[in-house]
Amino acid sequence: MQNMVKYIQEHFGEGLTLATLAGEFKMSESYISSLIKKRTGKGFGEHLMEVRIQKAQEYLRTTNDSIEAIAERVGYPDYFYFTKVYKKATGISPAAYRRQL
Known part of the structure:
Protein backbone atom coordinates (compact mmCIF):
# COMPACT_ATOMS: atom_id res chain seq x y z
CA MET A 1 0.00 0.00 0.00
CA GLN A 2 2.84 2.38 0.79
CA ASN A 3 4.26 1.83 -2.71
CA MET A 4 0.86 2.70 -4.17
CA VAL A 5 0.65 5.98 -2.25
CA LYS A 6 4.22 6.79 -3.32
CA TYR A 7 3.33 5.99 -6.94
CA ILE A 8 0.40 8.42 -6.78
CA GLN A 9 2.69 11.10 -5.30
CA GLU A 10 5.19 10.61 -8.12
CA HIS A 11 2.78 10.29 -11.07
CA PHE A 12 -0.15 12.58 -10.14
CA GLY A 13 0.51 14.92 -13.07
CA GLU A 14 0.65 12.27 -15.78
CA GLY A 15 -3.04 11.65 -16.35
CA LEU A 16 -3.06 8.98 -13.65
CA ARG A 39 -5.69 4.07 4.01
CA THR A 40 -6.72 7.67 3.29
CA GLY A 41 -10.41 7.79 4.15
CA LYS A 42 -11.06 9.06 0.61
CA GLY A 43 -11.82 7.47 -2.73
CA PHE A 44 -9.14 7.37 -5.42
CA GLY A 45 -10.45 10.42 -7.30
CA GLU A 46 -10.74 12.54 -4.17
CA HIS A 47 -7.30 11.47 -2.96
CA LEU A 48 -5.72 12.23 -6.34
CA MET A 49 -7.40 15.64 -6.43
CA GLU A 50 -6.09 16.40 -2.94
CA VAL A 51 -2.53 15.47 -3.96
CA ARG A 52 -2.82 17.65 -7.07
CA ILE A 53 -4.14 20.64 -5.12
CA GLN A 54 -1.37 20.32 -2.51
CA LYS A 55 1.25 20.22 -5.25
CA ALA A 56 -0.37 23.17 -7.02
CA GLN A 57 -0.20 25.16 -3.79
CA GLU A 58 3.47 24.26 -3.44
CA TYR A 59 4.16 25.43 -7.01
CA LEU A 60 2.15 28.63 -6.46
CA ARG A 61 4.29 29.37 -3.39
CA THR A 62 7.68 28.41 -4.76
CA THR A 63 7.65 29.33 -8.47
CA ASN A 64 6.70 32.23 -10.68
CA ASP A 65 5.17 29.84 -13.23
CA SER A 66 1.84 30.87 -14.70
CA ILE A 67 -1.27 29.33 -13.23
CA GLU A 68 -1.90 27.70 -16.62
CA ALA A 69 1.54 26.03 -16.50
CA ILE A 70 0.96 24.86 -12.93
CA ALA A 71 -2.47 23.48 -13.83
CA GLU A 72 -0.94 21.42 -16.61
CA ARG A 73 1.98 20.27 -14.43
CA VAL A 74 -0.39 18.90 -11.78
CA GLY A 75 -2.54 17.03 -14.28
CA TYR A 76 -5.23 19.51 -15.34
CA PRO A 77 -4.72 20.44 -19.00
CA ASP A 78 -7.86 22.63 -18.89
CA TYR A 79 -7.01 25.82 -16.95
CA PHE A 80 -10.65 26.70 -16.32
CA TYR A 81 -11.45 23.26 -14.93
CA PHE A 82 -8.37 23.43 -12.71
CA THR A 83 -9.46 26.79 -11.35
CA LYS A 84 -12.95 25.43 -10.64
CA VAL A 85 -11.59 22.32 -8.85
CA TYR A 86 -9.02 24.37 -6.94
CA LYS A 87 -11.63 26.88 -5.75
CA LYS A 88 -14.05 24.13 -4.72
CA ALA A 89 -11.29 22.39 -2.73
CA THR A 90 -9.80 25.47 -1.05
CA GLY A 91 -12.49 28.14 -1.11
CA ILE A 92 -10.37 30.57 -3.16
CA SER A 93 -8.97 30.70 -6.68
CA PRO A 94 -5.31 29.90 -7.39
CA ALA A 95 -4.71 33.56 -8.28
CA ALA A 96 -6.20 34.70 -4.96
CA TYR A 97 -4.07 32.14 -3.10
CA ARG A 98 -0.94 33.46 -4.78
CA ARG A 99 -1.87 37.07 -4.00
CA GLN A 100 -2.21 36.17 -0.31
CA LEU A 101 1.39 34.98 -0.14
Missing part, protein backbone atom coordinates in the same frame (compact mmCIF):
# COMPACT_ATOMS: atom_id res chain seq x y z
CA THR A 17 -6.22 6.89 -13.50
CA LEU A 18 -7.44 4.06 -11.33
CA ALA A 19 -7.00 1.76 -14.34
CA THR A 20 -3.36 2.83 -14.69
CA LEU A 21 -2.75 2.15 -11.02
CA ALA A 22 -4.47 -1.24 -11.25
CA GLY A 23 -2.29 -2.18 -14.22
CA GLU A 24 0.88 -1.03 -12.51
CA PHE A 25 0.20 -3.03 -9.35
CA LYS A 26 -1.58 -5.93 -11.08
CA MET A 27 -4.69 -5.69 -8.93
CA SER A 28 -8.32 -4.99 -9.72
CA GLU A 29 -9.54 -1.41 -9.74
CA SER A 30 -12.12 -2.15 -7.05
CA TYR A 31 -9.51 -3.70 -4.75
CA ILE A 32 -7.13 -0.77 -5.19
CA SER A 33 -9.99 1.64 -4.63
CA SER A 34 -10.90 -0.09 -1.36
CA LEU A 35 -7.26 -0.08 -0.21
CA ILE A 36 -6.92 3.64 -0.89
CA LYS A 37 -10.22 4.35 0.88
CA LYS A 38 -9.09 2.33 3.89
Whole structure:
Protein backbone atom coordinates (compact mmCIF):
# COMPACT_ATOMS: atom_id res chain seq x y z
CA MET A 1 0.00 0.00 0.00
CA GLN A 2 2.84 2.38 0.79
CA ASN A 3 4.26 1.83 -2.71
CA MET A 4 0.86 2.70 -4.17
CA VAL A 5 0.65 5.98 -2.25
CA LYS A 6 4.22 6.79 -3.32
CA TYR A 7 3.33 5.99 -6.94
CA ILE A 8 0.40 8.42 -6.78
CA GLN A 9 2.69 11.10 -5.30
CA GLU A 10 5.19 10.61 -8.12
CA HIS A 11 2.78 10.29 -11.07
CA PHE A 12 -0.15 12.58 -10.14
CA GLY A 13 0.51 14.92 -13.07
CA GLU A 14 0.65 12.27 -15.78
CA GLY A 15 -3.04 11.65 -16.35
CA LEU A 16 -3.06 8.98 -13.65
CA THR A 17 -6.22 6.89 -13.50
CA LEU A 18 -7.44 4.06 -11.33
CA ALA A 19 -7.00 1.76 -14.34
CA THR A 20 -3.36 2.83 -14.69
CA LEU A 21 -2.75 2.15 -11.02
CA ALA A 22 -4.47 -1.24 -11.25
CA GLY A 23 -2.29 -2.18 -14.22
CA GLU A 24 0.88 -1.03 -12.51
CA PHE A 25 0.20 -3.03 -9.35
CA LYS A 26 -1.58 -5.93 -11.08
CA MET A 27 -4.69 -5.69 -8.93
CA SER A 28 -8.32 -4.99 -9.72
CA GLU A 29 -9.54 -1.41 -9.74
CA SER A 30 -12.12 -2.15 -7.05
CA TYR A 31 -9.51 -3.70 -4.75
CA ILE A 32 -7.13 -0.77 -5.19
CA SER A 33 -9.99 1.64 -4.63
CA SER A 34 -10.90 -0.09 -1.36
CA LEU A 35 -7.26 -0.08 -0.21
CA ILE A 36 -6.92 3.64 -0.89
CA LYS A 37 -10.22 4.35 0.88
CA LYS A 38 -9.09 2.33 3.89
CA ARG A 39 -5.69 4.07 4.01
CA THR A 40 -6.72 7.67 3.29
CA GLY A 41 -10.41 7.79 4.15
CA LYS A 42 -11.06 9.06 0.61
CA GLY A 43 -11.82 7.47 -2.73
CA PHE A 44 -9.14 7.37 -5.42
CA GLY A 45 -10.45 10.42 -7.30
CA GLU A 46 -10.74 12.54 -4.17
CA HIS A 47 -7.30 11.47 -2.96
CA LEU A 48 -5.72 12.23 -6.34
CA MET A 49 -7.40 15.64 -6.43
CA GLU A 50 -6.09 16.40 -2.94
CA VAL A 51 -2.53 15.47 -3.96
CA ARG A 52 -2.82 17.65 -7.07
CA ILE A 53 -4.14 20.64 -5.12
CA GLN A 54 -1.37 20.32 -2.51
CA LYS A 55 1.25 20.22 -5.25
CA ALA A 56 -0.37 23.17 -7.02
CA GLN A 57 -0.20 25.16 -3.79
CA GLU A 58 3.47 24.26 -3.44
CA TYR A 59 4.16 25.43 -7.01
CA LEU A 60 2.15 28.63 -6.46
CA ARG A 61 4.29 29.37 -3.39
CA THR A 62 7.68 28.41 -4.76
CA THR A 63 7.65 29.33 -8.47
CA ASN A 64 6.70 32.23 -10.68
CA ASP A 65 5.17 29.84 -13.23
CA SER A 66 1.84 30.87 -14.70
CA ILE A 67 -1.27 29.33 -13.23
CA GLU A 68 -1.90 27.70 -16.62
CA ALA A 69 1.54 26.03 -16.50
CA ILE A 70 0.96 24.86 -12.93
CA ALA A 71 -2.47 23.48 -13.83
CA GLU A 72 -0.94 21.42 -16.61
CA ARG A 73 1.98 20.27 -14.43
CA VAL A 74 -0.39 18.90 -11.78
CA GLY A 75 -2.54 17.03 -14.28
CA TYR A 76 -5.23 19.51 -15.34
CA PRO A 77 -4.72 20.44 -19.00
CA ASP A 78 -7.86 22.63 -18.89
CA TYR A 79 -7.01 25.82 -16.95
CA PHE A 80 -10.65 26.70 -16.32
CA TYR A 81 -11.45 23.26 -14.93
CA PHE A 82 -8.37 23.43 -12.71
CA THR A 83 -9.46 26.79 -11.35
CA LYS A 84 -12.95 25.43 -10.64
CA VAL A 85 -11.59 22.32 -8.85
CA TYR A 86 -9.02 24.37 -6.94
CA LYS A 87 -11.63 26.88 -5.75
CA LYS A 88 -14.05 24.13 -4.72
CA ALA A 89 -11.29 22.39 -2.73
CA THR A 90 -9.80 25.47 -1.05
CA GLY A 91 -12.49 28.14 -1.11
CA ILE A 92 -10.37 30.57 -3.16
CA SER A 93 -8.97 30.70 -6.68
CA PRO A 94 -5.31 29.90 -7.39
CA ALA A 95 -4.71 33.56 -8.28
CA ALA A 96 -6.20 34.70 -4.96
CA TYR A 97 -4.07 32.14 -3.10
CA ARG A 98 -0.94 33.46 -4.78
CA ARG A 99 -1.87 37.07 -4.00
CA GLN A 100 -2.21 36.17 -0.31
CA LEU A 101 1.39 34.98 -0.14
